[in-house]
Amino acid sequence: MAGELVELIRGRIDADFDGECHLTKDEALSIIGLIEHLRDNSRIEALERENATLREALDPFAKYKTADGLPNGFLRIPDSHPVLFNGLGSDIEFVVTVADFRRAAAAIRNMGGGE
Numbered sequence: 001m002a003g004e005l006v007e008l009i010r011g012r013i014d015a016d017f018d019g020e021c022h023l024t025k026d027e028a029l030s031i032i033g034l035i036e037h038l039r040d041n042s043r044i045e046a047l048e049r050e051n052a053t054l055r056e057a058l059d060p061f062a063k064y065k066t067a068d069g070l071p072n073g074f075l076r077i078p079d080s081h082p083v084l085f086n087g088l089g090s091d092i093e094f095v096v097t098v099a100d101f102r103r104a105a106a107a108i109r110n111m112g113g114g115e
Contacts, residue, residue, distance in 0.1 A: 004034060055111055061104035 023031070064083075068076055079099030086093045 051111070055108065058104045058108055061101050062108040064101045064105075066098050066101050066105070 066077060077098050079097060079102065080094075081098045082094040082096070083098060083101065084094075084096040086095055
């Protein structure tokens with residue numbers, strides 16, 4: 001696509017370069033369309049790379065078994081159950097809970113991957 005844009009502009013410059021480059025309306029619109037297409041493709045590729053990075057980061061958390069218990073919820077570990085925390089005693093701060101792992105697993109499933 002970029003090659004087409006370069007060739008279109010180069011062809012017009014070579015054809016009638018007199019210090020200025022004159023484009024027809026259709027040629028200008030073609031260039032604008034190509035630039036917009038390249039911009040959109042670049043944005044899509046960036047989002048696909050970001051999605052792959054996030055999937056890779058979430059994957060280990062999605063694999064963590066969260067002790068969901070029996071189908072009726074009996075023996076299910078609550079979402080608020082801490083998995084990682086900082087501090088001790090009254091200064092304890094929950095950093096990661098079972099809910100965080102369940103959300104990671106749901107996110108992976110919603111991306112079309114996971115179990």
